[in-house]
Amino acid sequence: MSRGDKTPSKRVKTAKGRTASQVRWLERQLNDPYVRQAKADGYRSRAAYKLIELDEKFGLLKGAQRVVDLGIAPGGWSQVVRAKSPKAEVVGIDLLEVEPLEGVTIFQMDFMADDAPAKLAEALGGPPDLVLSDMAANTVGHKQTDHLRTMGLVEAAAWFAAENLAPGGAFVAKVLAGGTDSDLLALLKKNFTQVKHAKPPASRKGSSEWYVIAQGFKG
Numbered sequence: 001m002s003r004g005d006k007t008p009s010k011r012v013k014t015a016k017g018r019t020a021s022q023v024r025w026l027e028r029q030l031n032d033p034y035v036r037q038a039k040a041d042g043y044r045s046r047a048a049y050k051l052i053e054l055d056e057k058f059g060l061l062k063g064a065q066r067v068v069d070l071g072i073a074p075g076g077w078s079q080v081v082r083a084k085s086p087k088a089e090v091v092g093i094d095l096l097e098v099e100p101l102e103g104v105t106i107f108q109m110d111f112m113a114d115d116a117p118a119k120l121a122e123a124l125g126g127p128p129d130l131v132l133s134d135m136a137a138n139t140v141g142h143k144q145t146d147h148l149r150t151m152g153l154v155e156a157a158a159w160f161a162a163e164n165l166a167p168g169g170a171f172v173a174k175v176l177a178g179g180t181d182s183d184l185l186a187l188l189k190k191n192f193t194q195v196k197h198a199k200p201p202a203s204r205k206g207s208s209e210w211y212v213i214a215q216g217f218k219g
Contacts, residue, residue, distance in 0.1 A: 034202050038076070044099075047134060048076035049202035050211070051172075055084065057198065058213050060170055064088045066128040068120055068164075069104075070111055070157050071135030073097075078104045081132075091123045111135065111153070117160050127166035133157035133173035136209075147176050154212075155184050162191045167219030177208035188214045 034046035041048075055061045061084040069078045072092030081090050082103050092098065093107040093116060100106065105123045109116055121127075135157060137149035154173045161171040171192070188195045193216030203209055 043076050043079055044074040045076035046202060048080050050134075050200045051077045051080045051132070053200035053202055054172060054198060054211060054213065055080070057200075058170075058196075058215065060130060060172060060213070060215075061085050061088075064130045066090075066124050066126055066166075067130045067132065068092070068124065068128045068160075070131065070133040070160070071153075072104075072106060075099065075101050075104070075106075077132055077134060089124055089126075091120050093120060111160075112156060117164070120160075121164055127164055127169070129166045129169040131157065131161040131165060131169070131171045133171075136174060150174075150176055151181060151184070155187075158184055158187055158214075161214075161217070162187065165217040165219070167217060169217040171212075171214040171217070173212050175210050175212050177210065188212065191218055192216050193218065 034049050038044070038046045038048060043049075051060075061081060064081065064085045065087070066089045067078075067081050067085070069081070069090060069092035071094055072078055073094040073096040075092070075098050078090050078092050078101055081088060082101070086103070090104045091107075092104055093109060093111050095108070095110055097108055098106050107116070107119055107123075109119075133154065135150075135153045137153055154175055157173050158171060161169075165171065171188070175197070185195065192214035195212065195214045197210050197212055199210050203211075
């Protein structure tokens, strides 16, 4: 997308009934070029551009035939997968309800449920060559607790990838500032030939999110 967006900034005209943080969030949304571009391009969220930019840098979707989208809501990442790899089988899961997407099998359930991994693997019809995770735990306002809960989801996603990926496959997951902890990093380095961290331009500068990209699954 254009990096030279000069659209005048907008302000929320009335704060009636809204908290200060809600006003700031609305103004940020109104002034975010990625939000405007997502609407123009037909993507469900600005997060679609994070995957587009990661794909441009790491070639994640080239030749992808089976893809798992963990934390699929609202569906922006799967839209990108379908656009870049229209013949790929795509399966997604989220606690939240997700509007149907053509060519995507969606489960509304907790990925941490005992039967979730088996359901995903069965629906895919074969080992995935790409596992995507944009999952994050619902925040409780305690920084350390929120970090631990989100990293627990990332670790579960990494284990799913390690147990299901096809040889040569890749794993991408959202992590928080500080990147992966030592145990998770050891798991990834044991199972993949390359492990890197990246912050795509579409990720807001003030956000603590980064992404870990693990490629070349050893099988």
